[in-house]
Amino acid sequence: MIEQALKILKVGRNADPETLRQAYVRLVRRYPPEYFPDRFAQTRKAYQQLTLDDDFLDEISQRIDENTTPLGLAAFLWGDRDELAPLDASVLDLIPLIAGDGVRNALDELLKSSASEDMGWKTEQEAEQKTEQGVKARG
Amino acid sequence: MDKIYGIDLGTTNSCISVLKDGKPYTIPVDGNGIVPSVVSLDGENLLVGRSAWNRAAAFPEQSVRSVKRLMGTAEKLKLGKKSYDPEDISAMILRYLCDEAKKIEGGDIDKVVITVPAYFSDAQRRATIEAGKRAGLTVERIINEPTAAALFYDQVKISSPDAAPVPGKTPWQHVLVYDLGGGTFDVSVLRMGEIIEVMASTGDTRLGGDDFDRRIVTRILRQIKEKDGLDLEDYVPALARLGAVAEKVKITLSESAATRVSEAHIPTPKKKTCSVSMEFSREDLEEMTDDLVERTITSVEKAMDEAKLTPDKIDRVLLVGGMTRMPIVAARLERIFGAARMPVVDPDLSVANGAAIQGGIISGANCEQILVDVTPHTLSLEVLSDRDEDYLETLICAPIIPRNTQIPATRARTFHSIIHNQDMVLLNVYQGESTDPNENTLIGGTKLKLAKADAGCPIVVEYSYDLNGIVHLVAEQKGYSRKTEIRIDSRNPETSQDLSEIEEGEENEADDFEEEAKAVNFVTQRARSLIEATTDKDKQKLLTDALKRYEKALNDDDDDIDDIEDELLALIEENAEEN
Numbered sequence: 059m060i061e062q063a064l065k066i067l068k069v070g071r072n073a074d075p076e077t078l079r080q081a082y083v084r085l086v087r088r089y090p091p092e093y094f095p096d097r098f099a100q101t102r103k104a105y106q107q108l109t110l111d112d113d114f115l116d117e118i119s120q121r122i123d124e125n126t127t128p129l130g131l132a133a134f135l136w137g138d139r140d141e142l143a144p145l146d147a148s149v150l151d152l153i154p155l156i157a158g159d160g161v162r163n164a165l166d167e168l169l170k171s172s173a174s175e176d177m178g179w180k181t182e183q184e185a186e187q188k189t190e191q192g193v194k195a196r197g
Numbered sequence: 198m199d200k201i202y203g204i205d206l207g208t209t210n211s212c213i214s215v216l217k218d219g220k221p222y223t224i225p226v227d228g229n230g231i232v233p234s235v236v237s238l239d240g241e242n243l244l245v246g247r248s249a250w251n252r253a254a255a256f257p258e259q260s261v262r263s264v265k266r267l268m269g270t271a272e273k274l275k276l277g278k279k280s281y282d283p284e285d286i287s288a289m290i291l292r293y294l295c296d297e298a299k300k301i302e303g304g305d306i307d308k309v310v311i312t313v314p315a316y317f318s319d320a321q322r323r324a325t326i327e328a329g330k331r332a333g334l335t336v337e338r339i340i341n342e343p344t345a346a347a348l349f350y351d352q353v354k355i356s357s358p359d360a361a362p363v364p365g366k367t368p369w370q371h372v373l374v375y376d377l378g379g380g381t382f383d384v385s386v387l388r389m390g391e392i393i394e395v396m397a398s399t400g401d402t403r404l405g406g407d408d409f410d411r412r413i414v415t416r417i418l419r420q421i422k423e424k425d426g427l428d429l430e431d432y433v434p435a436l437a438r439l440g441a442v443a444e445k446v447k448i449t450l451s452e453s454a455a456t457r458v459s460e461a462h463i464p465t466p467k468k469k470t471c472s473v474s475m476e477f478s479r480e481d482l483e484e485m486t487d488d489l490v491e492r493t494i495t496s497v498e499k500a501m502d503e504a505k506l507t508p509d510k511i512d513r514v515l516l517v518g519g520m521t522r523m524p525i526v527a528a529r530l531e532r533i534f535g536a537a538r539m540p541v542v543d544p545d546l547s548v549a550n551g552a553a554i555q556g557g558i559i560s561g562a563n564c565e566q567i568l569v570d571v572t573p574h575t576l577s578l579e580v581l582s583d584r585d586e587d588y589l590e591t592l593i594c595a596p597i598i599p600r601n602t603q604i605p606a607t608r609a610r611t612f613h614s615i616i617h618n619q620d621m622v623l624l625n626v627y628q629g630e631s632t633d634p635n636e637n638t639l640i641g642g643t644k645l646k647l648a649k650a651d652a653g654c655p656i657v658v659e660y661s662y663d664l665n666g667i668v669h670l671v672a673e674q675k676g677y678s679r680k681t682e683i684r685i686d687s688r689n690p691e692t693s694q695d696l697s698e699i700e701e702g703e704e705n706e707a708d709d710f711e712e713e714a715k716a717v718n719f720v721t722q723r724a725r726s727l728i729e730a731t732t733d734k735d736k737q738k739l740l741t742d743a744l745k746r747y748e749k750a751l752n753d754d755d756d757d758i759d760d761i762e763d764e765l766l767a768l769i770e771e772n773a774e775e776n
Contacts, residue, residue: 086392088766090567092558093719095605095663095712098569102603116599117608 059134063104078108107135201308201337201560203345203552204294206287206325207234208265208380208405209519212549213294215302216557221349221550226297231545234379235262236289238277245293257437261286263407266380268328269321287328295334308335310556312548314381315341316400319574319628319638322666323688337559338665339688343374343385344395344570345551346517350374350542351389351566352554370512371396373500375530376548377493377520380405384496386504386511394569397503397601399496404489406447406520412485413443417458417473425471434464450479451522483525490529497533503601514539517547561718564726575600576660576668576687579625579634580612593632597660600630609659618649622656624672626685641685641693643670648677717751720762723769736772743768 064071067081082105091098106114118131203221205212211232214223223230227247237249237260244252253260261274267283274281295306313325322339329336350372369390376383383400387393417439421427429435442460449456461472483490501508514534516527521544530539543550557563577594597610614622622645629637645656654674661669666687673680682696724744731737743765750761 083391084770086569087567088770090558090719091569091605091664092567093716099605099607099661102606113599113602117610 063107066104201556203556204309204311205549208263213298214549214553216553221553223546224298254441268324284328288331291332308337310338310552312342312345312552315383315398316402340555342548343376343383346374346547347387348554349547349551372513373511374515376517378405378518380407384500386500392567395571397500399500409486410443414439450482454479508533561722564723569603571601574628577627594627594634605663607661612656614654617652621646640687643683645672645681
């Protein structure tokens with residue numbers, strides 16, 4: 059998903075928030091919502107994904123269910139998956155790490171925090187908390 | 198494309214504007230363009246605007262004012278012998294504005310953008326569109342008043358260096374629009390730079406100048422009761438007369454520190470009239486209305502909270518609406534934001550002018566300002582609550598697209614079937630902020646037939662919401678390729694369309710075509726205006742060639758059209774920056 063978002067915003071893996079913002083504004087100026095509604099929605103989503111916007115995290119947390127594993131989530135966030143399907147550890151290799159140490163650390167944190175448990179989250183609240191922890195580690 | 202006019206359909210006053218040479222201009226209907234939103238019947242003659250306003254105080258039973266407060270309700274209004282819907286009365290005002298503007302401007306007025314308070318409910322927005330229809334107009338878009346005001350401010354800012362962002366600081370400004378009108382209060386927070394983004398919008402549709410007037414009326418009524426023992430609280434002719442008096446007191450006190458009310462011949466039910474003479478000071482008024490001002494401040498805080506900003510992060514505060522002329526309003530905001538951050542914009546005309554700018558954006562006449570607006574209401578799906586065993590049977594609204602989401606937007610959420618081999622799910626779409634479906638508005642719905650599966654089978658529901666308020670719902674039972682789709686026009690729910698029954702590819706072809714035409718128009722317009730503006734011959738040739746390639750590709754229905762379009766847009770961007 060992140061790979062795709064990077065492609066949409068036409069930025070590299072090491073883009074900082076300022077670069078992301080500039081890329082986003084540039085694309086919205088080029089394809090205004092008034093004339094290119096689909097393109098705008100796509101651009102906006104990509105920007106929200108890359109900046110881990112609250113709106114986006116909110117949507118993610120709503121989609122998490124008891125079948126979602128931390129790895130599944132990680133694969134969804136940073137891999138090339140479009141779904142929050144349950145996954146096992148073997149997908150770890152599939153997950154390309156992007157945007158430098160911040161994201162790498164956050165992912166490590168996320169995996170560590172759930173490693174002691176049975177890799178599955180019982181409730182939405184818990185899942186939400188986990189996602190938030192991941193984000194805080196990044197900030 | 199035809200000109201699109203901008204109309205501010207206000208509680209007390211209305212205005213109509215249009216773009217002229219790229220700049221908005223208020224058409225001087227009724228002299229200065231500020232038209233009282235009053236309708237009055239004089240025998241057979243229907244009066245609207247200034248002349249109706251003059252009649253209204255003397256003939257309240259044959260006049261209607263502040264109809265905006267009733268929009269979206271089923272209340273009937275009496276005007277002479279006939280009774281009317283609020284939509285009819287608003288339509289009369291719209292018709293008057295357009296007819297008078299036509300006399301001044303010439304040409305037909307058919308397409309309009311009408312502004313509404315940001316916090317107007319869906320029913321109120323629908324009623325506004327209906328009023329436009331009954332006036333024989335095509336309502337191209339309903340936009341929020343504070344957004345319109347911000348669009349106008351942005352244009353002023355482009356032409357006035359004083360208001361531009363300070364160099365070296367961030368290339369954008371956070372702007373808070375405080376819009377206190379005759380009947381409604383709105384506050385929006387926007388980020389304005391190369392693009393204009395609404396971050397949050399909130400308000401109170403039942404708070405405005407009328408409430409301030411009523412406080413003054415109450416005070417006068419009390420005086421009359423003490424002096425003459427008369428209770429005029431329910432006597433319409435007296436209230437209409439005192440209403441006009443109160444408005445004058447309020448307006449005078451914005452300029453002077455004190456004023457005297459001397460009214461003889463106030464009508465009473467007992468055939469004889471009464472008189473009143475009393476002194477009002479600005480402090481009196483401020484004390485009487487303190488709680489009203491505080492209510493606006495609460496909304497200001499809520500809007501900043503929703504935009505996740507603190508007062509020091511707000512670069513500018515725009516005061517819109519006649520009520521912001523009250524010194525206490527500015528003083529109260531100064532206490533939060535400081536005086537330096539309040540640029541002067543016209544509180545009466547900004548909204549209509551902004552609506553005209555939006556009209557230009559839609560028609561393609563204005564390609565420079567790019568607006569990203571938000572959803573005014575939460576869109577939710579009716580589901581069974583799983584929060585608590587005791588509430589297992591409770592239906593709740595689960596938000597899918599929350600309020601203040603930037604549009605057009607698409608969002609999905611996963612739900613689960615509740616019983617083994619459940620055969621279908623009902624998908625009811627609601628609009629509104631409550632978790633209780635009964636308190637929200639049902640705007641449409643469909644069913645999804647399920648394949649046999651265990652309870653807890655995931656069902657992904659995706660909503661898309663576009664600039665015209667159209668909701669596109671796609672629901673899918675994961676893993677069983679069972680899918681349903683529906684298109685709901687939230688502004689006109691009767692025209693909902695079940696798309697699952699239509700052959701794929703056939704759906705909304707007309708819409709797609711129109712959308713594409715708009716995009717093409719935008720691209721060619723931008724290219725042409727840049728070619729005109731550029732003095733550099735080489736650049737002109739470069740752009741002209743790219744535009745020709747683009748137009749040829751369009752004609753030939755070329756497969757590479759997207760790439761050619763991209764190329765042209767990139768070229769425009771490059772050259773526009775240097776200009």
